[in-house]
Amino acid sequence: MKKSTLALAVAVAAIAQQAHSAGFVEDSKATLGLRNFYINTDNRDGAPGTTTRSKNAEWGQGFDLRFISGFTQGTVQFGVDAIGLYGVRLDSSRANHGNYSGTASGGTVFPSDGNTAVNDFASLGVTGKVKISQTVLKLGTLQPNNPVIKFNDGRLLPQTFQGGEIVSNDIKDLTLTAGQIDSVKGRNSSNNENLSIAGANNSSNYDTGKFSNKFYYAGADYKITKDLTASFYHGELKEFYSQNFLGLVHNWAIGPGVLKSDLRYYRSRDNGANGDTAGYYTTGYYSDHPTTATKTRGKVDNDLYSYLALYSVNGHTFGGGYQYTKGDSDFPWLNQGDGSSNSTTTDMQIQKFARAGERTWQARYAYDFAKVGVPGLTAGVVYLRGDNINTTIGDKTEWERDLTLAYVVPEGPLKNLGVAWKNAMWRTDLANTRSQDENRLIVSYSIPLL
Numbered sequence: 001m002k003k004s005t006l007a008l009a010v011a012v013a014a015i016a017q018q019a020h021s022a023g024f025v026e027d028s029k030a031t032l033g034l035r036n037f038y039i040n041t042d043n044r045d046g047a048p049g050t051t052t053r054s055k056n057a058e059w060g061q062g063f064d065l066r067f068i069s070g071f072t073q074g075t076v077q078f079g080v081d082a083i084g085l086y087g088v089r090l091d092s093s094r095a096n097h098g099n100y101s102g103t104a105s106g107g108t109v110f111p112s113d114g115n116t117a118v119n120d121f122a123s124l125g126v127t128g129k130v131k132i133s134q135t136v137l138k139l140g141t142l143q144p145n146n147p148v149i150k151f152n153d154g155r156l157l158p159q160t161f162q163g164g165e166i167v168s169n170d171i172k173d174l175t176l177t178a179g180q181i182d183s184v185k186g187r188n189s190s191n192n193e194n195l196s197i198a199g200a201n202n203s204s205n206y207d208t209g210k211f212s213n214k215f216y217y218a219g220a221d222y223k224i225t226k227d228l229t230a231s232f233y234h235g236e237l238k239e240f241y242s243q244n245f246l247g248l249v250h251n252w253a254i255g256p257g258v259l260k261s262d263l264r265y266y267r268s269r270d271n272g273a274n275g276d277t278a279g280y281y282t283t284g285y286y287s288d289h290p291t292t293a294t295k296t297r298g299k300v301d302n303d304l305y306s307y308l309a310l311y312s313v314n315g316h317t318f319g320g321g322y323q324y325t326k327g328d329s330d331f332p333w334l335n336q337g338d339g340s341s342n343s344t345t346t347d348m349q350i351q352k353f354a355r356a357g358e359r360t361w362q363a364r365y366a367y368d369f370a371k372v373g374v375p376g377l378t379a380g381v382v383y384l385r386g387d388n389i390n391t392t393i394g395d396k397t398e399w400e401r402d403l404t405l406a407y408v409v410p411e412g413p414l415k416n417l418g419v420a421w422k423n424a425m426w427r428t429d430l431a432n433t434r435s436q437d438e439n440r441l442i443v444s445y446s447i448p449l450l
Contacts, residue, residue, distance in 0.1 A: 023070045023071050023072060023073055024069055024070045024071060024072045024073075024078075025070065026070060027069070027070025027071070028069045028070050028450055029066075029067075029068045029448070029450055030066065030067045030068075030448075030449040030450035031065075031446055031447065031448050031449060031450075032064070032065050032447045032449055033062075033063070033065075033066070033444065033445075033446050033447075034061070034062070034063060034444060034447070035061070035062040035064065035156060035442060035443070036059075036060075036061050036062075036442070036443040036444070037059070037060055037061075037062060037440070037441075037442050038057075038439075038440065038442075039056075039057065039058055039059075039108055039109060039155070039438065039439070039440045040056070040057040040438065040439045040440075041055065041056045041057070041108065041436060041437070041438045042055050042436065042437040042438070043055065043056075043434040043435075043436055044434055044435045044436065044437065045434055045435045056107070056108050057091075057092075058091065058092040058107065058108050058109040058117065059090045059091040059092065059109075060087050060091075060092075060109055061087070061088045061090055061156075062085070062086070062087045062157050063084075063085070063086040063087075063088075064083070064084075064085055064157065065082075065084040065085075065086075066082070066083055067080075067081060067082040067450075068081050069081060071129075071131050075132065076130065076131075077130070077132070078128070078129070078130055078131075080127065080128055080129065081126070081127040081129065081138075081140075081141075082124070082126050082127070083124070083125045083127075083141055083160065084123075084124050085122060085123045085124075085157045085158070086120065086121075086122040086157075087109075087110065087120060087121050087122070087156045087157050088119070088120045089110055089118065089119050092107070092109070092110060092117035108155075108188075109188055110156075111188055111190065121188075121190045123157075123160070123185055123189075123190045125140065125141025125160055125162075125185075126140050127139065127140035127141050127142065128140055133170050134169040135167070135168040136166070137164065137165075137166045138164065138165050138166075139163075140162070140164075141161070141162060142161045142162070142164075142165055142181070143159075143160055143161065144161060144179060144181070144217075146177060146217070146219060146233060146343070147231065147233045147264070147266075148217050148219070148233045148243055148343070149161075149179075149181065149215065149217055149235060150333075150342060150343050152339050152340050153187070154187065154341070154349075155187045155188060156187070156188075158187060159186060159339070159340070159341075160184070160185045161181045161183070161184050161185075162181065162183045162185070162192055163179060163181035163182050163183075163215075164180055165178070166179065173223040173224075174220060174221070174222050174223075175220065176218075176219075176220050177217070177218065177219050177220070177221075177233075178217065179216070179217050179218075180214065180216050180217075181195065181214075181215040181334075182213050182214070183195070183213060184334070186336060186338035187339050188338060188339065189338065193211070193336055194211035194212060195211060195212050195213065195214075195237060195334055195336065196209060196210060196212065196334075196337070197237065197241065197300075197332050197333070197334070197335050198282055198330065198332070198335045198337075199283040200240070200279065200280050200281065200282060201335060201336050201337040202337070210279045210280045211336075212237055212238045212239050212240060214237070214238040215235065215236065215237045215334065216235070216236045216238075217234065217235040217236070218233070218234055219232060219245070220232055227250060227251045227252065228248070228249070228250045228251075229248070229250075230247070231246070231247040231248075231249075232244075232245065232247075233245040237332075237334065238271065238272060239274060239280060240270075240271055240272070240273075240274045240280060240282075240300065240332070241268050241270060241271050241282075241300040241332045242269055242271045243267065244266070244267045245264070245265070245266050246264070247262070247263065247264045248261070248263045249261070249262050249263075254311070256313050256314065257311055257312050257313025258311070258313075259310070260309070260310045260311075260312070261307070261308075261309050262307070262308040262310075262321075262345065263307050264304075264305070264306045264307075264344070264345065265303075265304070265305055266302070266304040266331065268300050268301075268302045268303070268304070268327075268329075269300055269301060270300045270301065271300070274299050274300055276299075278297070281297040281299060282298070282299070282300055282329050282330065282332055283296060283329070283330045283356075284296070284298060284301075284302075284327075284328050284329035284356040285356045285357065285390035285391055285392065287328075287390075296391075298329060300329050300332050301328040301329045302329045302330065302331050302332065302356070303325070303326045303327055304323065304324070304326075304331050304344065304354060305326075306321065306322065306323035306344065306345050306346070307323075308320075308321035308345045308362070310364070314371055315367055315368040315370065315372070316366075316367055317364070317365065317368075317380075318364070318365055319362075319363065319364030319365070319366075320361075320362065320363050320364070321345055321361070321362045322359075322360070322361055322362075323344065323345060323353065323354075324359050325357060325358050325359075329356055330354060330356050331352070331354035331355075342354075345362070346360050348382065348400050348424070349400070349422060349424040349438065349440075350400055350402075350436055350438055351398065351400055351426055353384055353386045353398070353400070355386070355389045356389070356390045357388050357389060357390035357395070358386045358387070358388060358389045359386065359387055360384055360385065360386040361385050362382065362383065362385075363382070363383050364380070364381070364383075365380065366378065366379065366380035366381075367379050375410045376408040376410040377406075377407045378405075378406050378407075379403075379404065379405045379406075380403070381401070381402065381403050381404075382400075382401070382402045383399070383400070384399060384401075385397070385398075385399040386398050386399070389430065391431065393431055396428065396429050396430045397429055398426065398427065398428035398429075398430065399427055399428075400424060400426040401424065402424045403421075403422070403423045403424070404420065404422050405420070405421045406418065406419065406421075407419050407420075416445060416447075417443075417445045418443070418444040419442070419443050420440075420441070420442045420443075420444075421440070421441055421442075422438075422439070422440040422442070423437075423438070423439050423440075424436075424439075425437050425438075426438075
């Protein structure tokens, strides 16, 4: 029995003995989240390849049931959380399912049966938790969100991880975090899989991919002043990469508004087999490799620098930023090939803008219509342009424009009902790569049960 499973069983047993405790019951919450999700992707500029169609479209209904308990009484307090996920296919023909050749990672939204979407899929996750003072240990199903690991919630159901995490707020103005992840359940999957990175995951055939069951992370967030926070995190995927992160976030009142500055630096290097074994290599551009075929894969070697400024005033938010990646490899993050997120400021609807050598400018604008008497209505646009992407046939470029229009009913019998439209355009001159247009329509509703 794994240590995390044993610890979870002990925590559940302790909870069963103290379930009558007022804190455990009175502080418990349960909600049912409903998400109706439609996505349409138009792959442009070229004929279909062996793994892509010109158009993909899928539509489904998702159910996300959450239970979050309070804690039992005493010096050592216990609790338990649970998450139940269920997705139902409403429309996805073989022609439109995002799995042209039956790859192991599934389609755009749903798991695959061959190259056809399944009718439905589900999963259940349980998390035991222990609290001493202001320190909480969790074991089981997790959804971490920090600079070195971030769960993805960009489809019908969210991604989840399995492992353990401890977060401590016992020291004033300091938050300490540490964890270990063993496996991940993709946003379009019912199964836990091991961990990997781009270039090694081989999503078309997991049997030939390379994976790890150990990702460690630890970090600290320190509030230097009420307006300035400094962060340091370390992440390590065994046999693939080690990564250090430094960040500063500052809020500065200027005139009638507030300027938020977000400065980030990542240093990523090879770990274990990634340093010398081809199957573990990642993607990038390696000018010193002897042949054209080997120049696109190698060990992790990347430094990423970024700055993003956001000025908010009277419902308006204006933003601009710059990001630069240096080194032979693309920026690495946990990526099993079935949809993933990272914490860079350039992680957009379609692309990440973190390729070897890439330099990216971005501009943003958002507006909250509550300032003109329409609370709950928001709109935003982001434009990014990346150049200097290192490739075997010279430096290449890409750009993306994302539009978002969303409305959440603020009060009344339909309170919490949300409707969102997300539109993205991505264009590139990268070789053997098709540009994309994408639309997402999302209707969501959260029902408090407890």
